Amino acid sequence: MNSMRIEDKLAVNKYAIDKEVHINVNNEICQLCKHHNCVYACPAGCYNLSQGHIVFSYEGCLECGGCHIACTENAIELTFPRAGLGISYEYG
Amino acid sequence: MEQKFEAIVVGAGPAGCACAYSLAQEGLQVLVVERGKFAGAKNMWGGVLPGSSLAELIPGFREDAPIERHVSRRRISFLSQESSVSLEFRPARYSHPPYNDYTVLRARFDRWFAHKVEQAGAIVATGLEAEELLRDGDQVVGIRAGGDEFAADVVIACDGVNSALAQKAGLRGKLSPSSVKQGVKEVIKLPRSTIEQRFNLTDEEGIAWEFVGACTRGMPGGGFIYTNKESISIGVIVELESLLQNQVNANDLIDDFKSHPVVRDVIKEGQMVEYSAHLLPSYGLSIMPHLYTGGCLVAGDAAGLVLGTGLILEGANFAIASGVAAAKTVKRAKQMGDFSKQSLSYYQSLLEDSFVIKDLKTFKQAPHFLKNHRIYATYPELICNIVDRIYTGDGTPRKRLWQLAREEMKGKLTLYQLIKDLIKGKGAI
Numbered sequence: 001m002n003s004m005r006i007e008d009k010l011a012v013n014k015y016a017i018d019k020e021v022h023i024n025v026n027n028e029i030c031q032l033c034k035h036h037n038c039v040y041a042c043p044a045g046c047y048n049l050s051q052g053h054i055v056f057s058y059e060g061c062l063e064c065g066g067c068h069i070a071c072t073e074n075a076i077e078l079t080f081p082r083a084g085l086g087i088s089y090e091y092g
Numbered sequence: 093m094e095q096k097f098e099a100i101v102v103g104a105g106p107a108g109c110a111c112a113y114s115l116a117q118e119g120l121q122v123l124v125v126e127r128g129k130f131a132g133a134k135n136m137w138g139g140v141l142p143g144s145s146l147a148e149l150i151p152g153f154r155e156d157a158p159i160e161r162h163v164s165r166r167r168i169s170f171l172s173q174e175s176s177v178s179l180e181f182r183p184a185r186y187s188h189p190p191y192n193d194y195t196v197l198r199a200r201f202d203r204w205f206a207h208k209v210e211q212a213g214a215i216v217a218t219g220l221e222a223e224e225l226l227r228d229g230d231q232v233v234g235i236r237a238g239g240d241e242f243a244a245d246v247v248i249a250c251d252g253v254n255s256a257l258a259q260k261a262g263l264r265g266k267l268s269p270s271s272v273k274q275g276v277k278e279v280i281k282l283p284r285s286t287i288e289q290r291f292n293l294t295d296e297e298g299i300a301w302e303f304v305g306a307c308t309r310g311m312p313g314g315g316f317i318y319t320n321k322e323s324i325s326i327g328v329i330v331e332l333e334s335l336l337q338n339q340v341n342a343n344d345l346i347d348d349f350k351s352h353p354v355v356r357d358v359i360k361e362g363q364m365v366e367y368s369a370h371l372l373p374s375y376g377l378s379i380m381p382h383l384y385t386g387g388c389l390v391a392g393d394a395a396g397l398v399l400g401t402g403l404i405l406e407g408a409n410f411a412i413a414s415g416v417a418a419a420k421t422v423k424r425a426k427q428m429g430d431f432s433k434q435s436l437s438y439y440q441s442l443l444e445d446s447f448v449i450k451d452l453k454t455f456k457q458a459p460h461f462l463k464n465h466r467i468y469a470t471y472p473e474l475i476c477n478i479v480d481r482i483y484t485g486d487g488t489p490r491k492r493l494w495q496l497a498r499e500e501m502k503g504k505l506t507l508y509q510l511i512k513d514l515i516k517g518k519g520a521i
Contacts, residue, residue: 003347009278009367016129037269040335043276043342043369062369063134065254066274069267069371070336080127083238084219088133091279091323091366092198 006045010060014088018081023058023067029075030054041070063087097123099422100235100244101214102222102257104131105198106408107392108250109205110149110415111422116212118423123244124206124214125237127221132202135252136277136368137407139318139325140300141196145412150208154189158200160320161298162191168403169354170472171305171315176354177472177479187297195298195318195325197279222251225260225388231432232261232387245431248389248418250411253371255394263390264381269333270463271375273313273400276342277327278350280362284322290358291319305472307349311338312463314405315349317358324359326350329372329405331463342369372407373398376459377452383440386433389418397448401455401521402462410448417442461520466513470505 023046030036036054038047044060047067063086068078080086101112104126112124128134140163146153165182186192206216217237226234226241234243235257249257253272258264282290291299298319307315313330328345335342349355373396383390391397392411399406421439425431443449477500482493491499501510 003351004364006343009343009364012365013367035336037336040339040341041269041274041332043274045341045343062367064274064369064371066272066332066369066371068254069272070269070332080221083127083221084129086134087368088129089136089199089366089368091325092132092136092200092202092368 006060010044014090015059016085016088017059018085020082021058022079022081022086023056023061024077025054025056026075026077027054029073033073033075035072037070037072038067038076041066061086096243097121098244098426099123099246099248100125100242101248101250102235103250103252103392103394104128104206104209104216104218105135105202105250105252105392105411106205107394107411107415108248109202109209110145110412111248111250111391111419112209112214112216113149113205113212114416114419115422116209116214118419119213120422120426122214123242124209124216125220125222125235126206126216126218128218130203130218131206131216132199135198135202136275136370137198138275138277138316138327138329138405139195139197139320141194141201142406142409143191143194145409145416147190149412149416154191156204158196158204160195160197161293161296162186163193163195163300164293164297165299167299167301169301169303170475171303171307171352171354172473172476173306174353175476175480177475193300195300195320197320197325222257225257230386232385246387246389246422246425246436248391248415248422249394250392250415251394253373253393255390258381258390258394261385261388261390263383263385263388267373269336270331271373271379272332273329273372273374274332274335274342274369275327275329275372276346276367276369277325278346278364279320279366280324280326280359281322281365282324282359282362287319287322287324293319303349304468307352308345308468309338309340309348310465310469311335311340312465312468317355323365324362326355326359331374332371372405374400374459376400377449377456378459383443384421384433384436386436387431389421389436389439391415391418397452399451399455400462401458402467403521413446413448414443417446417448455521457516457520461516464513464516466505466509474500474504
């Protein structure tokens, strides 16, 4: 089995995407961050490093909470998508 | 306040459902609040349910619950980049009821469990998030959910590893990357007959197969494969701190794992139907949160009640048992008409008298011991290399096992390290 792109992996999941963004990233803090832990903590690839900046998308979030714990700079404010929205596992 | 319940349970996973089920059975008015669209929608695990605690709560659940397969054998494999050495356990008693363990998919299982809770008389409100705890002084007296207030004598927080409520109740601080593991999993669909053929299983039988070594690139954690009826659950679990230190994403690990020679063949031609991620508390008793305060109890993953000994990684039994202990505490508090912190301290003593805290105490050194990188980076490869040489007859004179081992250890492991690890392991696992 060839490895799939993360986008293709997430595309098989069922989401009811919340229009309200449930993760807030403080970019001012991120610019000074040396480790960018969030990039490695997010198995859904929601955080990407592009020319020293964190580019962030919340839609594919698997709601594991790893980014929030990994960010030692407290730049990530995590809530979950509003009730009933977000990821909806069919297998789990 | 709009409505008053005797107990509000937050989270419809195994802990919350077990708690609500036993409370509702006793006739208490119970509300279960679940933020997922349905119970199980937000939940994921590797996939093995030990039957014991559930059988105690719901005898005959086997006939009723959406079980995938019973575990008829267990296998552990030590992985190097290219090879594996496996140990398989296949006792006769695993092949007939009462079975030991079951493979289970959470989205189906939790939904079933929540339905049992409803049948027992509780209200299960899905698509509803508990946002805040309501307080009267230090006493928790209910929750705010979906903008409405719900009063209760007691709130039981079973809202999982990221428990916002345990933090809001002041029972726990923020978790650190060294105190959690991250699990990623793919469910791979295959025809039933193909699964049974590849794993040499008969009808209803399943395998629980765990891996240590190259699957985590030597980081603390492991890999797993569990067979479901018509799919395979495959994944890796790694300490979050190690992922960050090594700048590795768990998604890359699972891709590597899937392409390992020993794994590749059993999942080939399968269709990936779900990709999921979840955290597991792995701090053991070291930073165990307070389990209760006035009007509030914490159970399951929210309380960090997961046992990881290296050989066993078990949360479901602990979740169910702690949920039942919370229910017993609430029933007693109701009889006494006292939901104060003092009264609810009974929960702590119930858990201390049960396997829940006893096991965590027995293995209290395990979380620290299991951070030893040699377990994952050195030993699995060493085992593979030694076995490789045992079976290699290339015309050169053979050597005795110990001599082979010493040669393979050279530059990788000192005798001192080996002895130290054995002594530490003896005390930890």
